[in-house]
Amino acid sequence: MKRPGLLFFTFFIYCSSYCQQPASGEIYEGIRKLNVLGSVLYIAAHPDDENTRLLSYFTKDKLYRTGYLSLTRGDGGQNLIGNEQGIALGLIRTQELLSARRIDGAEQFFTRAYDFGFSKNPEETFTKWDKEKILSDVVWVIRKFQPDVIITRFPVTGEGGHGHHTASAILANEAFSAAADPKRFPEQIKFVQAWKATRILMNGFSFGAVSTERPDQFKVDVGGYNAVIGKSYGEIAAESRSQHKSQGFGVASGRGEAIESFSTTGGNALTKDLFDDVQTSWKRVEGSEAVIAEIQKAIDGYNFLKPQQSIPQLVKVYKILKSMRRGYWTDKKIEEVSGLIRSCSGLWVEAVSNLQNAVQGDSLRINTSLNNRLGADVTLKGLSVGNFDTSFNAPLSSNKNFLLSKTILVPADKEISQPYWLKEKMEDGMFTISDQQLIGQPDINVPYYVTLALQINGVEVTLSRPVQYKYTHPVRGEIYQPLSIIPQVTIASNPDMVIFKKGEAVSKEVDLQLFANKKMNTAMVVSLRSDNNLYSKNDSVVSLPGFKRNYVFSIKSKDIKQDVELVKGFAKYKAGMGESVATLDMLSIHYDHIPDIRYFFSDNVRVMNMDLKTVGRKVGYIPGAGDKVPEALEQMGYEVTLLSDKELSRNNLSQYNTIITGVRAYNTNEWMNTFYDKLMKYVEEGGNLVVQYNTSNQLGQLRVRMSPYPFNISRNRVTDENAAISFLKPGHPVLNYPNKIGQDDFKGWVQERSIYHAAAADSRFESILGMSDRGEPSDNGSLIIANYGKGYFTYTGLVFFRELPAGVPGAYRLLANIIALNDKKSF
Numbered sequence: 001m002k003r004p005g006l007l008f009f010t011f012f013i014y015c016s017s018y019c020q021q022p023a024s025g026e027i028y029e030g031i032r033k034l035n036v037l038g039s040v041l042y043i044a045a046h047p048d049d050e051n052t053r054l055l056s057y058f059t060k061d062k063l064y065r066t067g068y069l070s071l072t073r074g075d076g077g078q079n080l081i082g083n084e085q086g087i088a089l090g091l092i093r094t095q096e097l098l099s100a101r102r103i104d105g106a107e108q109f110f111t112r113a114y115d116f117g118f119s120k121n122p123e124e125t126f127t128k129w130d131k132e133k134i135l136s137d138v139v140w141v142i143r144k145f146q147p148d149v150i151i152t153r154f155p156v157t158g159e160g161g162h163g164h165h166t167a168s169a170i171l172a173n174e175a176f177s178a179a180a181d182p183k184r185f186p187e188q189i190k191f192v193q194a195w196k197a198t199r200i201l202m203n204g205f206s207f208g209a210v211s212t213e214r215p216d217q218f219k220v221d222v223g224g225y226n227a228v229i230g231k232s233y234g235e236i237a238a239e240s241r242s243q244h245k246s247q248g249f250g251v252a253s254g255r256g257e258a259i260e261s262f263s264t265t266g267g268n269a270l271t272k273d274l275f276d277d278v279q280t281s282w283k284r285v286e287g288s289e290a291v292i293a294e295i296q297k298a299i300d301g302y303n304f305l306k307p308q309q310s311i312p313q314l315v316k317v318y319k320i321l322k323s324m325r326r327g328y329w330t331d332k333k334i335e336e337v338s339g340l341i342r343s344c345s346g347l348w349v350e351a352v353s354n355l356q357n358a359v360q361g362d363s364l365r366i367n368t369s370l371n372n373r374l375g376a377d378v379t380l381k382g383l384s385v386g387n388f389d390t391s392f393n394a395p396l397s398s399n400k401n402f403l404l405s406k407t408i409l410v411p412a413d414k415e416i417s418q419p420y421w422l423k424e425k426m427e428d429g430m431f432t433i434s435d436q437q438l439i440g441q442p443d444i445n446v447p448y449y450v451t452l453a454l455q456i457n458g459v460e461v462t463l464s465r466p467v468q469y470k471y472t473h474p475v476r477g478e479i480y481q482p483l484s485i486i487p488q489v490t491i492a493s494n495p496d497m498v499i500f501k502k503g504e505a506v507s508k509e510v511d512l513q514l515f516a517n518k519k520m521n522t523a524m525v526v527s528l529r530s531d532n533n534l535y536s537k538n539d540s541v542v543s544l545p546g547f548k549r550n551y552v553f554s555i556k557s558k559d560i561k562q563d564v565e566l567v568k569g570f571a572k573y574k575a576g577m578g579e580s581v582a583t584l585d586m587l588s589i590h591y592d593h594i595p596d597i598r599y600f601f602s603d604n605v606r607v608m609n610m611d612l613k614t615v616g617r618k619v620g621y622i623p624g625a626g627d628k629v630p631e632a633l634e635q636m637g638y639e640v641t642l643l644s645d646k647e648l649s650r651n652n653l654s655q656y657n658t659i660i661t662g663v664r665a666y667n668t669n670e671w672m673n674t675f676y677d678k679l680m681k682y683v684e685e686g687g688n689l690v691v692q693y694n695t696s697n698q699l700g701q702l703r704v705r706m707s708p709y710p711f712n713i714s715r716n717r718v719t720d721e722n723a724a725i726s727f728l729k730p731g732h733p734v735l736n737y738p739n740k741i742g743q744d745d746f747k748g749w750v751q752e753r754s755i756y757h758a759a760a761a762d763s764r765f766e767s768i769l770g771m772s773d774r775g776e777p778s779d780n781g782s783l784i785i786a787n788y789g790k791g792y793f794t795y796t797g798l799v800f801f802r803e804l805p806a807g808v809p810g811a812y813r814l815l816a817n818i819i820a821l822n823d824k825k826s827f
Contacts, residue, residue, distance in 0.1 A: 021343065021346070021348065022343050024304045024305070024307055025228040025229060025230075025304070026229070027302075027307050027310075027340060027343050027344060028228060028299075028302050028304065029060070029063065029228055029229070030336065030339070030340050030343070031295070031298050031299055031302060031310070031314075031340060032063060032299055033063040033336065034295045034298070034317065034333055034336060034337060034340075035281065035282065035292065035295050035296070035299070036062070036063040036064065036280055036281070037279070037280055037281060037282060037284055037285070037329050037333075038062070038064040038065070038148055038149075038275055038278060038280035039064055039065040039066070039067075039145065039146060039147045039148050039149075040058050040064050040065075040066050040067075040147055040148065040149045040150075040151060040274075041066075041067045041068075041069060041141070041142065041145050041147035041149075041150050041151070041197075042054070042055060042066070042067065042068045042069070042106075042150075042151045042152075042153070042203075043068075043069045043071075043138065043150060043151070043152050043153070043168060043169075043171075043172040044068075044069075044070060044071070044152065044153035044154065044165070044168050045070065045071045045072060045115075045153075045154075045162065045164035045165050045167065045168040046070060046071075046072055046074050046077070046115060046164065047070055047072075047073065047074040047093040047094075047096060047097045047244060047247075048074070048241070048244045048247055048249055049070065049153050049154075049165070049168075050068045050070070050100075050106075050153065051153065051203055051260070052100065052104050052236075052237035052238075052240040052241045053222055053223070053233055053234055053236075053237035053254065053258060053260075054151075054203065054222055054260055055068060055104045055105075055106040055237075055240070056104045056105070056222075056233040056236040056237045056240065057220075057222035057224070057233045058106070059104060059105035059106055060104075060105060060226050060229060060233060060236065061222075061224055061226065061233065064280070065107075065145075065332065066105065066106040066107065067106055067107040067108070067109055067141075067145050067147070068097075068101070068106050068107070068108055068109065069109040069110070069111070069138065069141050069440075070097065070108070070109070070110055071110070071111045071113045071134065071138075071164065071167075071168050071171070072090075072110070072111070072113045072114060072115035072164065073090035073091070073093055073094045073110055073114075073115065074089065074090055074093035074094075074115050074247075075087060075089055075090030075093075075114055075115040075116075076089075076114075076115035076116050076117035076118070076751065077089065077093070077115065077117075077246075077247065078247075078625060078663065078664065079092070079246050079625060079626050080245070080246055080247060080248040080625045080626070080664070080668060081245055081246050081591065081626070082246075082589075082591070082626045083626035083627055083628055084589065084626070085627075085628075085801075085802070085805070087422065087599075088587065088589060088599075089246065090114075090115065091419065091589060091597045091599060092246050092589060092591070092594065092597065093244070093246060093247075094110075094442065094443065095443075095594035095595055095597060096243045096244050096245065096246060096593070096594055097243075097244075097442070098442060098443060098594075099243040099593060099594055100240040100241065100243040100244065101240075103236060103239045103240040103243065104236055104237065104240040107145075108442040109141045109145070109440040109441075109442060110421075110440060110441075110442060111134050111137035111138060111141070111439070111440070112133065112134065112137055112421070112430045112431045112432075112433055112439065113129050113134050113137075113429070113430060113431075114128075114129075114426065114429050114430055114431060115164070116128050116429055116751060117719065117751040117752050118162060118163075118164075118717060118719050118752065118755070119162065119163030119164060119719050120162075120163055120719055120773055121158065121163045121166065122158075122163050122166045122167040122170055123163075124163050124719065124720070124773075125163040125164055125166075125167040126167065128428060128429030129167070129429045129430060130427070130429070130430060131171070133430065134171060134430070135171050135174055135175055135178065136185045136188070137439050137440065138171050138172060138174075138175035139175045139178050139179045139184065139185050139188070140185070140188055140192070140436070140439055140440060141439075141440045142175055142176075142179040142195055142197065143179050143188060143192040143193065143194065143195045144192050144440065146195050146328055147197050148197060148198050148275060148278040148280070149197060149198060149199055149200075149201065149274055149275060149278065150172060150176055150197050150199070150200040150201070151200070151201045151202070151203050151262070152168065152169045152172045152173070152200065152201070152202050152203065152265070153165070153168070153169075153203055153205070154166060154168060154169045154202070154205075155169055155202050155212055155265075156169045156170050156173060156265070159210050159211075159212050161207075161210065163719075169202070172200065173200060173265055173266055176197060176200040176266045176267065177266070179194065179195050179196070179197070180194055180195060180196035180197075181194060182194040187436070188436065191436065191437060197267060198267055198268055198275075198276075198277050198278050199264055199266065199267030199268050199269070199270070199276075199277075200264070200265050200266040200267055201262045201263065201264055201265065201270070201274070202262065202263050202265050203260060203261070203262060204217055204260070204261030204262065204263065212261075213261045214261070214263075217261040217262060217263050218261070218262045218263070218264075218270045218274070219259050219260070219261055219262075220259070220260050220262065220274065221257055221258065221259055221260075222258050222259075222260050223254065223255070223256055223257045223258030223259075225255075232253075232254070232255050232256075233258070234253055234254025234255055234256070234258055235253040235254065235255065237254065238251050238252060238253040238254060239253075243593060243594075245591070245593055262274065282295075284329070285324070285327065285329055285330065286325070287324055287325065288324065290320050291317060291320045291321060291324065291333075294313065294316050294317045294320055295317055297313055298310055298313040298314055298317060301313060306374075307343070307344040307346070307374070308344055308345055308346060308374040308375070308376045310340075310344050311341055311344050311345060311376055311377075311456060311457050312457055314337055314340055314341050314344065315341065315456075315457050315458070315459050317337050318334065318337050318338070318341065318459065319459075321333055321334050321337065322334065338461065341456055341457075341459070341461065342456070342461065342463060344374075344376070345372065345374060345376035345378055345456055346372070346373040346374035346376065347370065347371070347372055347373070347376070347378060347396075347454075347456075348369070348370065348371040348373055349368075349369070349370050349452065349463060349465050350368070350369055350465065350468070350470070351366055351367070351368045351385070351448075351449075351450035351465045351466065351467045351468070352366070352367055352467065352468050352469065352470035352480070353365060353366055353367070353467055353468070353469055353470075353483060354367075354469070354470070354471070355469060355483075356469035356481055356483065356484065356596070357483075357484050357485075357486045357517065357598075358410050358447065358448075358483060358484070358485050358486070359410065359485075359486055359487070359488055359517045359518040360410055360411070360412050360413070360414050360416070360485065360486070360487055360488055361409075361410065361411070361412035361488055361518065361575065362409075362410055362488075362517075362518040363407050363408065363409055363410070364407065364408055364409075364410050364448075364467075365405060365406070365407045366385055366405070366406050366407075366408065366448070366450065366467055367403065367404075367405045368383065368385075368403070368404045368405075368406070368450050368452075368465075369401055369402065369403050369404075370396060370401070370402040370452075371396075371399065371400065371401050371402070372396035372397065372398055372399065372400070373398075373399050374398070374399075375398030375399065376456060376457070377455075377456065377457045377458075378395070378396045378454055378455070378456050379393065379394065379395045379396065379454065379455040380392045380393075380394040380395075380396060380402065380452065380453070380454060381393065381453040381454060381455055381460065382452070382453035383404065383450065383451070383452055383453070384450075384451045385406065385408060385448060385449065385450045385451065385467070386408040386409075386410075386448060387408070387409075388406055388408055408448075410485065412575070414447070414485050415445075415447075415485065416484075416485050416486060416487060416584075416600060417444060417447055417482075417483075417484040417485045417486070417598055418444070418599060418600050419443075419444045419599055420433065420435075420438050420441070420444060420445065421433055421438075422599055422601075446466040446467075446482075446483075447467070447483060447484070447485045448466070448467040448483065449464040449465060449466055449467065450464070450465050450466075450467060451463070451464045451465075452464075452465070466482075466483070467483050468480045468481060468482060468483055469481045469482070469483050476592070481595055481596045482595050482596060482598075484598045486517055486586060486598070486600075487517065487582060487584060487586075487600075488516070488517055488518050488520065488575060488580065488582075489514065489515065489516055489517065489571055489573060489580070489582035490514075490515045490517065490582060490584055490585055490586045490600075491512060491513070491514050491515070491526075491569045491570070491571050491582045491583065491584070491585060491603065492512070492513045492515070492569075492585040492586075492603050493510060493511065493512055493513075493528075493567075493569050493585070493603045493604070493605045494510070494511045494513065495510075495605070495631065495635065496603075496605065496606065496628075496631070496805070497605065497606045497607075497608065497631075497632070497635055497805075497807060498510065498555060498567075498605060498606070498607045498608065498635065499608045499610055499612065499635040499636060499812070500557040500560060500607070500608065500609050500610065501610060501611075501612045501613070501614075501637075502609060502610065502611050502612075504557055505557060505558065506556075506557050507554045507555060507556045507557065508554075508555055508557075509552050509553065509554055509555070510528060510552075510553045510555055510567065510605055511550055511551070511552050511553075512526060512528060512550070512551045512552075512553065512569045512571075513548060513549075513550050513551075514526060514548065514549050514550075514551065514571055514582070515547070515548050515586075516547040516548075520573070520575075522573045522574040522575075523573065523574065524571060524572070524573045525537075525571070525572040525573075526551045526569070526570070526571045527569070527570045527571075527572075528553045528555075528567055528568070528569055528570075528605075529567065529568060529570065530565045530566060530567045530568070530607070531565065532559070532560075532561050532562070532565065533555075533559050533560075533565075533567075535553045535555075537551050537553075555567070555607065557609070560607055560609045561609075562609065563608065563609050563610070563809070564606065564607070564608055564609075564807065565606075565607045565609075566604045566605070566606060566607075567604065567605040567606075567607050568583070568602060568604050568605075569583070569603065569605075570582070570583055571583075583602055584600040584601065584602060584603075585600065585601060585602070585603035586598060586599075586600055587599055587600075587601065606807045608807055608809065610809050610812060610813075611739075611809070611813070612636065612739065612809070612812055612813055612816060613738035613739050613816065614636055614637050614638070614738065614816045614819070614820070615738050615816075615819075615820045615823045616638070616657030616658060616819055616820060616823060617637075617638065617639055617657060618638070618639050618641070618655060618656050618657050619633055619638045619639070619640050619641070619656060619657065619658050619659070619660060619819065620640075620641050620643045620647075620651075620653065620656040620658070620659040620660070621633065621640055621641070621642055621643060621659075621660050621661075621662065622642075622643045622644075622648070622659065622660070622661045622662060622665050622669070622672075623642060623644075623662045623665065624661060624662030624663045624664045624665030624666075624667070624668050624669065624692070625662065625663050625664040625665075625667070625668050626662070626663075627662050627663050627801035628801070628804065628805045629660070629662065629663075629692075629800060629801055629804055630642065632804035632805065632812070633660075636812060636815075636816060638819070641656070643659070645669070645671040645674070645675070648675045648678065649675075653678065653679070653682040653687060654682065654685065654686075654687065656682075656687070657688065657819065657822070657823075658687075658688040658689075658690060658818075658819045658821075658822070659679070659682065659687065659688070659689050659690070660689075660690040660691075660692065660819075661689075661690070661691045661692055661706075662692060662801075663692050663693055663694075663801050664693070664694050664695060665691075665692070665694070666691075666694045666704045666706055667694050667695055667696070672704065672706070673704060673705055676705040676706070680708055680788070682791070683708065683788045683789060683791035683792065683793055684708075684788055684789030684790065684791060685789065685790060685791065686789070686790035686791045686822055687791045687822065688791055688792045688794075688819065688821050688822040689791070689792070689793050689794070690794045690796070690818055690819070691706055691707070691793075691794065691795045691796070692796060692797075692800065692801065693713075693754075693755055693756040693796070693797040693799075694706070694713055694756065695713065695756055696713050706795075707786075707793055707795065708786065708788040708793055709761075709762035709764050709765060709786055709788070709793075710760075710761075710762050711758045711759065711760060711761035711762060711765060711784065711795065712758070712759045712760045712761075713756050713757075713758065713759070714756065714757050714758070714759035714781065715756065716756070716757040716759065716779050716781060717752065717753075717754060717755040717756065717757065717797070718752065718753040718754050718771045718772060718773055718779065718782065719752045719753075719773055720752075720753065720773050720774065721749040721750055721751055721752055721753060722749070723753050723771050723772060723773055723774075724771065724772075725743065725746045725753075725769055725770070725771050726769065726770035726771065726778060727741075727768070727769065727770075728767050728768055728769060728770050728780060729766055729767070729768050732766065732768055732785070733817070733820075733821060734768055734783075734785060734794075734814075734817045734818055734821060735768065735817070736817075737817060737820055737823070738816065738817065738820055738823075739813040739814075739816055739817055741810070741813060741814055741817065744810065745809070745810025745811075745813055745814060746810055747810065748808050748809075748810070749799075749803055749808055749810075749811070750802055750803065750806045750808065751799065751802050752799055752802070753771055753782065753798065753799065754771065754782035754783075754796075754797040754798045754799060755797050755799060756797045757779055757781030757782050757797045758781035758782075758784045758795050758797070759781050761781070761784050762786070764786050764787075765784040765785065765786045766784065766785050766786065767780035767781065767783070767784050768783040768784070768785060769782050769783045781797065782796065782797050782798055783795075783796045783797075783798060784796075785821065790822075791822050792821040792822050794818055794821065796818070798811075798814070800815055
């Protein structure tokens with residue numbers, strides 16, 4: 001849409017219901033920022049590691065371009081708001097980070113590193129992360145972002161505790177030097193140039209008993225108040241950090257002095273300021289005298305009540321910038337002034353669809369609306385979306401809506417909305433990303449933009465707005481969500497896992513659910529197959545969008561020849577002139593604090609032919625922070641009842657052979673203390689209570705009561721999933737009935753062995769297992785059991801919530817024995 005004779009610039013806006021037109025004060029701060037040419041990059045390991053108060057101070061007070069590079073997406077943590085784990089949890093935490101950045105104003109970046117869970121030292125971390133590849137990612141982000149100052153959250157000496165933390169500092173400090181050397185990772189130089197930051201700093205901290213702060217460190221007060229915004233940096237930081245809801249990190253606002261400490265770990269030493277020896281004004285750009293004066297005029301002449309009056313002056317700034325030699329800072333300031341011109345105009349632009357999912361090969365109606373709310377000199381010259389392109393010469397009247405609807409065809413080969421880091425098969429500990437230029441990008445690619453050619457005060461502006469799904473919720477009001485491109489047919493399987501006990505002659509059902517996402521009339525062949533078996537069903541399907549049909553397949557235990565078989569669902573159907581095969585399921589994740597998430601995967605069923613014996617039938621399960629243990633228990637053959645506070649209050653607990661609490665149940669359910677006496681009576685009268693890990697014995701200021709005898713919950717854990725196991729009580733029923741537990745039962749575990757062990761346990765507890773990470777003394781708190789009255793109480797940090805969904809046979813066998821503790825035959 002370039003037109004000769006007109007000045008031309010482009011800027012992109014990607015907003016949602018979480019991103020609004022900037023207020024007048026924010027526009028003023030943006031104009032002030034035009035005269036600031038400094039940048040800082042903060043580097044750590046996970047979502048939540050960033051110092052949000054410091055980021056807010058840099059973006060809102062110093063007006064620096066500020067970024068946060070999180071090496072991982074937080075995939076390996078626990079989830080306090082749902083049962084998503086692994087990749088799905090990483091997708092949630094990615095969006096939580098982006099929500100945080102929308103509040104504190106920093107930019108977000110990632111490497112290819114996968115958060116595989118807690119590690120105790122960087123040596124362990126680098127057994128999972130390819131150090132050279134992750135280092136190249138950090139170098140890439142530094143070369144693209146070009147920070148003047150780099151800051152790490154953690155030291156290289158290990159005080160950060162987590163091996164990922166220390167590894168992030170090691171990589172950052174190595175990347176500080178490597179980024180300046182064009183001989184390091186030379187394949188990047190065709191896209192970016194080598195970059196030498198002035199210094200790298202470590203941001204001191206004091207976390208509980210661990211402190212890296214010292215009196216001789218450089219100090220900065222970042223607790224100021226921004227009168228234009230009307231908030232302190234501590235208040236902004238609290239809003240930002242509180243977006244980490246899956247981690248339970250809601251925090252109170254901070255006001256008043258807040259001192260941050262810094263020590264230099266590379267480059268020029270600090271003397272008076274974090275940006276010593278860095279020119280943060282236009283003096284760093286040759287021939288910039290004229291633009292300095294014009295920006296100052298824009299600052300001095302800004303009218304908070306009539307921001308549109310600043311447009312002519314900002315156009316002057318833009319013209320000068322365009323006449324200057326192009327470079328990093330002139331390009332950035334052209335981008336910034338472009339956005340300010342649009343913001344000052346008060347122009348409202350949205351491009352929406354009434355469909356959240358656009359289907360490959362189907363049509364999509366897009367409604368574009370513009371409103372020149374402040375009556376600026378704005379003319380619409382053209383609009384394009386997909387393959388559609390049209391011209392206009394339509395002046396936009398003051399505060400009147402201009403509407404245009406267009407239906408486009410979504411090509412059958414249009415790429416589905418898969419997060420780019422999930423498109424290729426993962427390496428061990430890393431995502432696989434073949435396109436160098438995607439590395440660091442925080443989010444997926446937007447499938448469709450509506451691009452508008454506008455004239456604002458005689459200057460041609462190209463503005464691109466993502467097409468979004470918009471609807472009105474009866475409680476939450478107007479909602480915007482991302483538009484997703486999805487396949488014509490998706491196929492899901494249920495359950496995720498089927499368990500056969502060796503020697504049983506039984507059959508179990510697998511349900512394939514076929515979803516037709518567009519209108520079709522076609523023959524359908526639906527198959528369930530593994531390496532050894534094939535089950536097929538023919539069907540003639542006439543469907544409308546949203547059609548769903550179930551196909552039930554019976555799998556016989558005698559057909560399963562291996563200990564583990566992966567069974568996959570397929571659906572063949574006619575699409576146009578050819579044949580298509582559906583193999584992918586679509587997972588949708590919905591939480592109010594982040595945009596909806598979609599991702600696609602092959603929904604395989606893991607069929608286990610397991611040497612497993614069980615006794616008892618009824619299990620009561622008290623959900624905690626969210627896990628998939630109940631589904632695994634049902635596959636083992638138990639009848640599982642989920643117990644909330646209402647069920648615990650009403651139900652006769654003696655009907656349950658065993659009651660199990662979900663992970664962190666005492667941390668997340670304040671009402672658990674209310675039922676202490678009832679649960680203890682259940683145990684005393686012959687019941688079996690199993691408590692999976694919690695993070696402490698405290699609930700706020702109240703000590704949690706979970707056991708008949710005292711013990712503490714420590715932070716001790718064993719992170720090596722292959723750590724050696726000692727049987728401390730080899731004759732104990734839990735190691736012998738109904739399954740004989742041996743060393744083979746601890747093979748094939750994933751991510752870790754056990755977390756948040758018991759410590760200082762009463763002598764009436766028996767410690768069953770000893771284990772440790774390399775170089776550490778044995779820890780005996782992963783599984784403790786006590787007899788109380790006629791029943792049993794067990795506390796365990798063993799990560800059943802990870803091992804059961806992963807199909808680890810030994811975890812199933814050991815859990816079956818824990819459930820059988822109060823069976824008289826176990827003696």
